[in-house]
Amino acid sequence: MKSLTRPDNLFRTLAILSLAIGLAGCGKTAGEYRRDSQMMQPSMTLWQAVDALAQQIPFTRGNVESVLSTHLVEKDTSKNPIQNTTFKFYTSGPVRLSDGVVISNVDLRVRYKAGHPGFLVLNLEGSCIGIEQVRSHYSDLKLTYPPRPDSKDAFTGYSTFPSWGKLSFSFLEKNPGCLSSLVFDPKPVEADNATK
Template structure:
């Protein structure tokens, strides 16, 4: 059964229709915005994400946001009680990849110095990536950092040294068989010219 339109108040009816359309149009983007940072990116695995990020060097906030479909906010993640004037810090996430890997945190640091390519760390979880999987993708890895016995959060870092800089894979002591982070440390332009 349909309700008859109240012809006595056409302005009221138009206002109600306009509000309904406006609210319906606004609710979808608000709902979508809340889901963006947790959306699964179709066909995007950790390995494809790494390859795509390498293509974005030098890193910028906008490049990383667009590639990972997440919003980065300015936040000093250095842990220092003093304001850091050397770097600009951005953080964001989580991002779920189709291989079940979750980038729980994106940590981007860009030096306030012209030409700096940025430094990027992806903290990962979800499906476990074993050291053998990393070796299968990157071949021989060099140990570049190791735990010193002070904390279960200390990591063993395995690195490769492509032309653009250093790519490291960290495995923390509390779960040594699963990848905890991926770090991108591109060479500074001055470093390239010094060679």
């Protein structure tokens, strides 16, 4: 009986070793992508990045990676215990821009359903960008998210409405003088254009 179980144990051991070697290779690859995204620094300012990203709508993983010189990893950032079947989530960071602004996290969400242009959030650190600097680029800013003091992450949000949709700028109440994130919320693609 022992001779029958030994080959089974050997097979199991080989399978576990193969899996461990494969996972070690994946870990190394993910580490290389992370290192590459930190080493490749786009030679553009935040405002140039915003303009370049707006030109890429509808967003795809590839066109966002290309503009920001980063690698997006598929990862559900919704924090929902139930698997999300509506969106594909991609994340990356940090990306250092030439003006000292650091995109600490890139959060791209693309619906599985055709015709969705994607939804992109850039969380910011580094050089402080105040509301007046934002207004110098977007004079038509409107207050769209008044602060809610009952929230631990209270923020004030301003938006502009270009032809492609809505671009929003958030200032956290704990650091109200510096831009903390910006959100690209494009209009849905028309059915006629979705098939082109």
